[in-house]
Amino acid sequence: MDSEKIIETTKLTKAFGDFKAVNEISFDVKKGEIFGFLGANGAGKSTAMKMLTGLLSPTSGEATVAGFDVFTQQEKIKKNIGYMSQKFSLYDDLSLLENIKFFGGIYGLSKEQLNERGNTMIERLGLSDVRNKLLKEVPLGWKQKIAFSVATLHQPKIVFLDEPTGGVDPITRRQFWEMIYEAADNGTTVFVTTHYMDEAEYCNRISMMVDGRIAGYGSPKELKSDFNSENMDEVFVKIARGENYKLQ
Amino acid sequence: MFDRLKGIIKKEFYHIFRDQRTLLILFGIPIVQIVLFGFAISNEIKNVKIAVLDLSKDEHSTQITDKVLSTSYFDLDSYLTTFDEIDDGFQKGRIKAALVFPPKFGETLRKENKADVQIISDATDPNTGTQIGSYLQLQVQQYLMEQELKITSMPPPALINTEVEMRYNPELKSVYMFVPGLITIILMLVCTMMTSIAITREKETGTMEVLLASPMHASIILLGKVIPYLLLSFVNASFIIALGKFIFEVPVMGSYALLIGEIILYCLVVLALGIFVSTVAETQQLALMISLFALFLPTMLLSGFIFPIENMPLPLQIVSKIVPATYFNIIIKSIMLKGATLSFILKETLILVGIFFLLMGVSIKRFKIRLE
Numbered sequence: 001m002d003s004e005k006i007i008e009t010t011k012l013t014k015a016f017g018d019f020k021a022v023n024e025i026s027f028d029v030k031k032g033e034i035f036g037f038l039g040a041n042g043a044g045k046s047t048a049m050k051m052l053t054g055l056l057s058p059t060s061g062e063a064t065v066a067g068f069d070v071f072t073q074q075e076k077i078k079k080n081i082g083y084m085s086q087k088f089s090l091y092d093d094l095s096l097l098e099n100i101k102f103f104g105g106i107y108g109l110s111k112e113q114l115n116e117r118g119n120t121m122i123e124r125l126g127l128s129d130v131r132n133k134l135l136k137e138v139p140l141g142w143k144q145k146i147a148f149s150v151a152t153l154h155q156p157k158i159v160f161l162d163e164p165t166g167g168v169d170p171i172t173r174r175q176f177w178e179m180i181y182e183a184a185d186n187g188t189t190v191f192v193t194t195h196y197m198d199e200a201e202y203c204n205r206i207s208m209m210v211d212g213r214i215a216g217y218g219s220p221k222e223l224k225s226d227f228n229s230e231n232m233d234e235v236f237v238k239i240a241r242g243e244n245y246k247l248q
Numbered sequence: 249m250f251d252r253l254k255g256i257i258k259k260e261f262y263h264i265f266r267d268q269r270t271l272l273i274l275f276g277i278p279i280v281q282i283v284l285f286g287f288a289i290s291n292e293i294k295n296v297k298i299a300v301l302d303l304s305k306d307e308h309s310t311q312i313t314d315k316v317l318s319t320s321y322f323d324l325d326s327y328l329t330t331f332d333e334i335d336d337g338f339q340k341g342r343i344k345a346a347l348v349f350p351p352k353f354g355e356t357l358r359k360e361n362k363a364d365v366q367i368i369s370d371a372t373d374p375n376t377g378t379q380i381g382s383y384l385q386l387q388v389q390q391y392l393m394e395q396e397l398k399i400t401s402m403p404p405p406a407l408i409n410t411e412v413e414m415r416y417n418p419e420l421k422s423v424y425m426f427v428p429g430l431i432t433i434i435l436m437l438v439c440t441m442m443t444s445i446a447i448t449r450e451k452e453t454g455t456m457e458v459l460l461a462s463p464m465h466a467s468i469i470l471l472g473k474v475i476p477y478l479l480l481s482f483v484n485a486s487f488i489i490a491l492g493k494f495i496f497e498v499p500v501m502g503s504y505a506l507l508i509g510e511i512i513l514y515c516l517v518v519l520a521l522g523i524f525v526s527t528v529a530e531t532q533q534l535a536l537m538i539s540l541f542a543l544f545l546p547t548m549l550l551s552g553f554i555f556p557i558e559n560m561p562l563p564l565q566i567v568s569k570i571v572p573a574t575y576f577n578i579i580i581k582s583i584m585l586k587g588a589t590l591s592f593i594l595k596e597t598l599i600l601v602g603i604f605f606l607l608m609g610v611s612i613k614r615f616k617i618r619l620e
C-alpha cells in the first residue's frame with residue numbers, strides 16, 4: 001500500500017470553554033486506507049471529524065488534510081472531501097434524483113457528469129424504480145446507502161463518514177461496508193466513525209477514543225495482540241477500564 | 249458559482265411547494281387577512297352627506313369640490329356661507345363632514361404652491377369620523393397630484409367632537425391605512441419567520457453541516473436560502489397592493505420605483521432578522537416561537553399597525569422605536585397615501601439601512617462563533 005499520509009494530526013485539540021472535547025490527539029491516515037475512529041458516545045469522534053472537514057476550527061495543535069492546513073486552508077480541504085453527517089444527510093422531501101442533482105451540483109459537477117454518474121449509481125444500487133420517489137418513502141437502510149453514494153459522487157480524495165451505520169440492521173450494515181470497500185478499492189480514503197466494535201475489524205487501522213483522547217491506535221490485529229484479546233470488544237472493554245497501553 | 253446558487257434556490261422552492269404548512273403560512277395568512285379586510289370595509293362609507301364652505305370660489309376650489317362629489321363616497325348636502333352653519337349641520341345630524349376652503353385659496357395655491365384646506369368631520373363615532381376625514385383628504389391630495397402641485401392640507405383633518413379625547417386621532421385608521429400596514433406585517437411574517445424556520449430546519453436535520461462541508465461558501469448557502477423568500481415576499485406585496493388598488497381603490501400616489509426600492513430594503517431588514525433568529529435558535533420550534541412571540545406580536549402591536557404609537561405609554565413608545573416595522577410603516581404610508589418622495593422619508597430609510605447592517609453584522613459574527 002502507498003504509505004503517503006493523507007491526513008496527519010499533531011496534538012489536535014478542541015475545547016468548548018474549559019471542557020476539552022478532543023484532547024491532543026495525534027494520528028495519521030494513509031492514502032487509500034479505511035481508517036476507523038471508534039469510541040463511545042461523547043468520546044469526541046464527531047468533534048474530531050468536524051475539525052478535519054473544516055466545520056469547526058481547532059483550538060490548538062496541528063493538522064493537515066489532503067495536504068492542506070485545517071486552520072488556514074479549510075476551503076481547499078472542502079474541495080477534496082466528501083462528508084456524511086451523523087444526522088441524516090439528504091433531503092426527505094426531494095426525490096432520489098433531485099437529491100443527486102442537488103448535491104452533485106453544489107460540488108460543481110456538470111450536467112453530463114451528473115447524468116452519467118447519477119444513472120450509474122442508481123443502477124448499481126438497484127433503485128431504478130424509486131428514482132423519482134420522495135426520499136421519505138424510502139427505507140432508512142437504503143437512504144444510508146444513497147447518502148454514501150451521494151457523498152462520493154464527486155469522487156473525493158477522502159470521504160468522512162460519521163456513524164453511517166447507526167440504527168441500521170446488520171444485513172444492511174454488511175452491504176454498507178461492501179460499498180466502503182469498493183470506494184477504497186477505487187482509491188478513495190475512508191475515514192469512518194462508529195461505536196460498533198465489530199466494525200473495527202473491517203478497518204485497516206483504527207484509533208480508539210476515550211474522553212477526547214486516543215487510547216488505542218493501530219491495526220485491529222496489533223491492538224488485539226497488544227491487549228491480549230480475542231476480539232475488538234474485549235480490547236475496548238480493557239481500554240475503557242483504563243488498562244495500561246504503551247502509548248504511541 | 250451561479251449554477252450552484254441556482255441549485256440551492258431551486259431546492260428551496262421544492263421545500264416550499266412540498267410543505268403544506270409552509271404554503272399555508274405563505275398564502276393562507278394573506279388570504280385570511282384580506283377576508284378580514286373585506287369585513288373591515290363592509291362598513292365602508294358611501295353617500296356620506298357633506299357640506300362645502302367655499303370662501304374662495306375659484307377654479308381650484310370648485311374643481312376639488314366637483315371631484316369630491318363625483319365619487320360615490322360623498323353627496324352634497326348644501327353649500328354654506330358661514331362657519332356657524334357647519335355646527336348647525338352637525339348638530340342636526342344633516343351632515344357628517346364639512347370641507348372648508350379659506351378665502352383666496354386658489355390664489356395662495358398658485359403663488360405659494362401650497363394652501364390650506366380644512367376638513368371637519370364628525371367623530372362622535374371615531375372610526376367612521378376619521379375614515380371620512382381621510383377619504384376627503386385623499387381626494388384633495390389626488391386632485392393636487394393631478395395638478396402636479398404641492399400643498400399641505402390642514403394637518404390631518406380636524407375633528408369636531410363631543411368629547412375632547414377623541415378630538416385628534418393622528419393615526420386615521422381606515423382601510424387606507426390597512427393595506428400598507430398589512431404589507432408591513434406580511435413581509436415580516438414571510439421573511440423573518442419562514443427564513444428562520446427554513447434555516448433551522450436544515451440545522452435540525454443535519455443537512456446544514458453537509459452544505460457547510462461542501463466547497464460552497466457559507467454566504468452563498470445563506471443567499472440561496474433567502475432569495476426564494478425575497479421573491480415570494482415580493483409576490484405577496486404586489487398581490488396586496490394590486491388588490492388594494494383595483495378592488496378597494498387604495499391608491500399608490502408615490503412612485504412605484506421608490507415603493508419597490510423601499511420594499512426590497514425592508515425585506516432585507518426582516519430577512520436579516522430571520523437569519524439572526526436562526527443563529528440563536530437550534531430547532532424549528534424555537535425559531536417559530538421567537539419569530540411569533542418575540543418579533544411578530546410586538547411588531548403587530550407596537551409598530552402602529554393596531555394601536556397608535558402616540559397613545560402608548562412611554563416605555564412602549566421606546567420599544568416601538570427599535571421595531572423596524574415602525575419605520576417601514578411610516579415609509580409605505582407616506583409613499584402610498586401621500587405620494588412622498590425619497591427626501592421626505594430619508595430619515596426612516598437611513599434608519600432601516602442602519603438596522604440592516606447592524607443585524608447582518610451581528611448574525612455573521614454569531615454564525616462564525618458557532619463554527620468557532
Ligand SMILES: Nc1ncnc2c1ncn2[C@@H]1O[C@H](COP(=O)(O)OP(=O)(O)O)[C@@H](O)[C@H]1O
Binds near residue numbers: 021039040045047
Ligand atoms: N458545540 C459544542 N459545545 C459544547 N460541547 C460540545 C459541543 N459539541 C460537542 N460537545 C461535547 O463534546 C463531547 C464530544 O462530542 P462528540 O464529538 O459529538 O462525541 P461523539 O461523536 O464521539 O459521540 C460531548 O461531551 C459533547 O457534549
Ligand SMILES: [Mg+2]
Binds near residue numbers: 045046047086162
Ligand atoms: Mg458523534
